[in-house]
Amino acid sequence: MGMKKKWRKRHIIETLFKGIMFLSSSVVVFCLGYILWTIIIKGLPALSWEMISQVPQGGYYLGKEGGILNAIIGSLYLATGGTLLALLISLPIALYMETYMGTSRWGNLVRLALDVLWGIPSIVYGAFGFTIMLAIGMRASLLGGIIVLALLEIPIMVRAMDEVIRQMPKDLEQAALAIGSTKLEVALHVVIRQMLPGIVSAVLLAFGRGIGDAASVLFTAGYTDRIPTSLMSPTASLPLAIFFQLSTPFPEVQQRAYAAALVLTIIVLVISLGSRWLSSRLEKFVIK
């Protein structure tokens, strides 16, 4: 008789928490849906082929012709460059922290520094970058934007990778060490493979942060109505395009801001789907 009661109690708890989880997920999905709905409803009417295939013609911000191709390409350049640069720096850091620093005081210090860096408002990064750029005589440019975005993205990339590495079961690594690999080899060959899906996830989180941020690129990448042709030319970006268009007095232009937001959302969706597919292909390397 005791068993039945226990089982029933467990069943109730299970159902209860299942309900809570379902509710929570629904709330999250609902909010996401609400935002996407708002963007779509307000942006779709203004979205047209011209919008994504042309650069702004002169009266664009007054409601005339043109599109946001400059911002689309600019954002892609900026975010891709910044994310790659960040990846180049973050992966070694995450690996080094795991392999050599572990939970030592050094390791925790670096983690602390990263968490604090993550919390700094992007406008501070932008201002900081701008000050440095002024000091070395660099004008607002693609390169400046890429570097600042990379700095912005490194904290989240490293921490996300770090968390995944730390929670990984250590037996694989220990096995590799046992057969005589150096720590480096273990890191490069074993750990990376195990965390490939985690890397993809971290990269996507960082990419999302980078491509959507306005304050940091405002000061460092500048803005222009043309498509950037070199690393030293100023670059438009989608968040800034949205910001500027929202600030004009013309309702048609404000609507275009929503269309730009929609374009940005679609870009992220495409990249994220592509990477997730890549990640699932990489799942086969993970040994659970």
Added chain:
Amino acid sequence: MKKRYAIHFSIIMILAVLLSACGKTTSESTQTGQSGTITISGAFALYPMMTRWAEEYQKLYPDVQFDVSAGGAGKGLTDALAGAVDIGMVSRTVTQEEQDKGAYPIAVTKDAVFPVINSSNPAYSEIMAQGITRDMFIKIFITGEITTWGEVIGDPSVVDEIHVYTRSDACGAAEMWAKFMGGVQDDLVGIGVNADPGILQAVISDPLGIGYNNLGYAFDLSTGLPTAGATAVPIDLNENRTADPDEVADTLETAVELIASEKYPSPPARLEFLVTNGKPEGLVQNFIVWILTDGQSFVAEAGYVQLTDVQIEESLGLVR
């Protein structure tokens, strides 16, 4: 083996791309001739106008490239002084300190801030018939002594609260509105909303709201009428408790006329400036001269007011 070659290869490719990209430089604005790049940044207020001017100028001189970004009047000033841009757009008066640092302001157009209420305000008709005096504005926006709409129209039975909105971002519009009442932006009370469209939206959504907006936002530029849902309140300048014809701006055209003829007080009407680091030369100088002459004809469609001939002469004197 293969992996190593792949890594080496990609590193070389990346370096090659970087080097080639760095090699190309953007052309600097040249001292003579009409070719080169002009970089501009600054006030959101002037941004649409500047892009329009840039477009028209490029039609005349196709070799001139423009890079225009917004970021606020302060940023424009900072950028211009730091040499990060050629021209800064500033939507407020340039202070002496800033001029001492090298700022060289040239007035290029005129703009005005209008107090705005919701069209469905319960006391709407009375407010529009009487107007609001400067003194009352001070009590609404700065000291907070007037709290109900009834006090505004002189009818104590109306107890609807006044919901005051102001600009949260440091901007020319707020500064000028405050200056009209003898204060500075920090003195303005009310819920801070970001940006011109923001404060307009706040008033449109709140029947009891009052705020202030630039000419281009208070009026719908395509129809020439007040923006749907919000109306500019007449400022009762002579304090006779009626809104005289000279005080009422019911269409864009009348508003522009009031500003141009200086019947609308300055502040809150104001000049918009382009700021350079020291006197402008060459390419930049030619551009500004053009703005002051042929460029003035494009001003109205963007929601600004042309300068008077006297003002144009003055500005030209500064540039040439």
Added chain:
Amino acid sequence: MSMRGTPRKHFSLDMDDRETRSSVSVRKRREVRVKSLFFLITLIPVGLLIVISIALAIRAWPILQQYSLNDLLLGEVWKPQKGFFGFLPFIAGTFWVTIFGVLLAAPPCFFAAVYLSEYARRTTRAIAKPLLDLLAAIPSVVYGVWGMVAIVPLISTHISPFCKRYLGFLPFFTSDNPTGYSILAGAIVLAVMITPFIISITYEVLSVVPQGTREASLALGATRWHTAWHVVLPQVSGGIGAGIVLGASRALGETMAVLMVVGNVAQMPKSIFDAAYPLSALIANNYGEMMSIPLYDSALLGAALFLIGIILVFNILSVIILKGVLGKSWV
């Protein structure tokens, strides 16, 4: 790969007859070189933080010289043109908005992540993950506009009156503020913004838990929730804590979206329906206009420095608290 330990021969043939460098000393040397390189790279975050802090401190120095720290941190009046630089309302504003944002976000995210990891089918996951990435990439400006258009009216027409009526006896829930521009609006927008980070990281750490432990637990007759709560979670509680801390840090630093909905009134908040003015909004709103007022830029960058200080303290406290609560599972 065949291994020959003698340093004399640097090349050997492995099973495929390819030449490989397998000498231990070569590998060892490579490791040392790469290790130093990686170490230098690892110094970048710490270095960057120090450099940024120093740069801010230098720019903030003038105001720190003129006013005592007491005046600045505890002063309640902010009128820079008259020389009053009291930061307390902003610090309070930052705290209120961030804490409520995290409180609103953490429980649903936690449960949603557990659901995704322990219960959801493959297709659900395949859809959910890109959706989360999407949420993370939506620019703050768009969140801000959504907040203004959807959340602010919701608060002023429904939530605020509702709370006034039923919870009005608590000053926490009532306010004079007639608009929806409030701490609650900021908290809701922030909560939605940090959701993808918390869920993503929680999910990732849950997914590296070996499937074996789950299977063992289920085999013993535990329900799925029981397994999740008692077996899986304890293994990764540290990771989940880190996810929440990360979300909170993001909330502390978020600027654009919050400033569009929070009301930007420099007052000490007493209710979630009051308007407030977080530090980050202060910096963003005024960064462009610093030149004209003496000490203004100093004050703003000092505000930035304070904010970093707050984030630092917050992170240190989180580590201490989490260590205490989770004990030895917080590695």
